[in-house]
Amino acid sequence: MTIHPVSERTWESLHPDQRLALKQAAARLADEFTGLYGHETIERFLASSFDQFADRARVTKFLPLLAERFARQRLDALARVEGLHADGKPVVLFLCTHNAGRSQMALGFFQAIAGENAIAWSGGSEPGLEVNPVAIRAMAERGIDIAREFPKPWTDETVRAADVVITMGCGDACPIFPGKRYESWELDDPHGQDLDTVRRIRDDLERCVRGLIATLDL
Incomplete structure (x- = not known):
């Protein structure tokens, strides 16, 4: 399988380790989506996903994994x-602006509470470089690890696939698709806040997430 990265990046410009990692990733995705999507579609999604992170990554070692x-x-x-x-889930x-604080904490709570009974994703209109370390610490106090998460953009397919879209502070930049259930949660941005403030935001988010889950048919 040959990967053809998009935009100005060429396959030859990648480090050999990155080329190998992308080939292995493509093979795994091809196995997972056998019968659904062919190699060309998988390569295109993998390459465009790689480009989403490559130009703003501080550490490039984990780019193929992301x-x-x-x-x-x-x-x-x-x-x-x-x-x-x-699957009926x-x-x-x-969604928030940087996908580094509120949306990541909400995702962590949702996955911890709903488990395998529902699917949840997160995204940002202007993704940051890393998840807020204070948010990571606050969530760890609740036994929820969001340190492995990473800021990423929302995409058309993720919005179109969602039954419920929760927006937090992204305003007009948040995508609007007809037929979706939208909720706007008015919560402070944890960016630049101290731990006590982020704890309060965390607790507000937990209440919101539990209220949301109570409305879903799980």
Whole structure:
């Protein structure tokens, strides 16, 4: 399988380790989506996902892994939109500006509480460089690890696949698609806040998430 990165980046310009990692990622995704999507689609999603992170990454070592995780989410979303994957689970999308604080904490609570009964993703209109370390610490106090998460943009397929879209502070930049259930949560941005303030935001988010889950047919 040959990967053809998009934009100005060429396959030859990548480090050999990155090329190998992307080839292995493509093979894994091809196995996971056998019968749904062919190599060309998988390569395109993997390459575009790689480019989403490559130009703003501080550490490039994990770029292929981030690209694989993001491509997997996007392909799953596309399969749901196209009716190729229908497991009956509600899909919730949490959106904020940088996908570094509120939406990541909300995602962490949702996954911890709803478990395998629902699907949840998060995204940002202007993704940051890393998840807020104070938010990571505050969530760790609740036994929820969001340190492995990473800021990423929302995409058309993830919004279209969602049953519920929760917006937090992204304003007009948040995508609006007809037929979706939208909720706007008015919560302070944890960016630049101290731990005590982020704890309060965390607790407000937990109440909101529990209220949301109570409305879903799980």
